[in-house]
Amino acid sequence: MSDLYHLVGVAGVGMSALAQALLAQGCRVSGSDRFLDQGSELEVLDRLRAAGIRLMPQDGSGVLADTSGVIVSTAIEPGNPDLEAARSRGVPVIHRAEMLARLVRGRRLIAVTGTSGKTTVTGLIGWLLEQCGQWPTVVNGGAVLNWKTPQAPGNFRAGRDALWVIEADESDRSLLHFEPEWEIITNISRDHFDLRETLGLFRTFSHKARAGVVCGRGVAEALLADPEGEAQGRLIEERLEYEERAGRPGFVSEGTFFPSPLPGLHNVENAWLAVVLCRQLGLDPAALREALSSFRGIERRLERVGESGGVTIVDDYAHNPAKIVAAWRTMVQTHGRILGVWRPHGFGPLAAMLSDLEASLADVMRPQDLLFLLPVFYAGGTARPTVSSGDLAARLQRAGKSARVVESYSALEGELRAVARDGDALLVMGARDPGLPRFARRMLTVLKS
Incomplete structure (x- = not known):
């Protein structure tokens, strides 16, 4: 019989994506959430049920004798009834990032991080690769509108080969669980930690990339400005050639103009980073331009x-x-x-x-x-x-x-x-x-x- 995993806080965007990923890998999956305790019904819960995930309140009832692991995020507090049930029944408690790291072990991994823009860039890369015939598995922190259906929340896409694209979260340092082939670091600013600590975290992460790190504007300089030693690995920071044609903002890459499909100058940079990464994988600029034009965006991102x-x-x-x-x-x-x-x-x-x-x-x-x-x-x-x-x-x-x-x-x-x-x-x-x-x-x- 396949492994059974129970996810606490399954309505969260990161946890719901992981639940779908586990299901796609042949695992049995259940989940609980505070919103179920409160009697609230959310769209994402309906979609998880439709996918075959059993849902229940956070009262410990989801932790069974044959549960292989109880999966939590940093937001779950120690006194949670599901955690108490796991401890009393000897069921391992596994952090979300650790579980995802197990799923991607031995696979080609593209990990996207940064203070801002990582969800949009992750979705963009997944869409561009899929439209260019690469068919990656994508685990994202937001729903790609192109992939959202009555049956699918849109924050996970099951692929057909060993290539995975994930959003790697810096807020609890969980990104350090991953060993990517390629990384993108979109930008570095203060958010969950002070700037010095945030920079140190991204610098440590940059050491893990086996092939290279595609950097947003100013990121490579920040990573290299280390009094204790330079960032390791290959840092790629191209110049963003911003351009506007026929009233449409975009950028030029390898002589090809890419109009941004999304509003805002920050989204021009997001699209640019996704295209730069895909070019490192050998994809044709003309094909990327065509794929970019059909990207509809991320849910709740403008x-x-x-x-x-x-x-x-x-x-x-x-x-x-x-x-x-x-x-x-x-x-x-x-x-x-x-x-x-x-x-x-x-x-x-x-x-x-x-x-x-x-x-x-x-x-x-x-x-x-x-x-x-x-x-x-x-x-x-x-x-x-x-x-x-x-x-x-x-x-x-x-x-x-x-x-x-x-x-x-x-x-x-x-x-x-x-x-x-x-x-x-x-x-x-x-x-x-x-x-x-x-x-x-x-x-x-x-x-x-």
């Missing part, structure tokens, strides 16, 4: 929900200063006023990023722009509320910006209905809370009235 009452509604996963600024600046290019909505995804991250968030938002917000802050998202656990959305709002108000806290989605609907006007962009941002994309879609109806 995803255009629609237009209602003259207002364009966009849903984005932005949860750190760099990502919020990139999304905001993209919308500024085409809209007279931004109505921003942001929900911090945790007390710890908000406390760590408070000053950077203040500086970044104060820089990007124009006099006419408005920012509505929802309370910090809390899904349970032992996190301590040492900071609030009100702290950020107060700082921005002192900087002369229009920012305020709205306590609930229903109150926010009323506020937006009152202020929205033709030509505005409603930019809904934040991570973890499944209510954010639902809210963005509900506003299509609210603003229509």
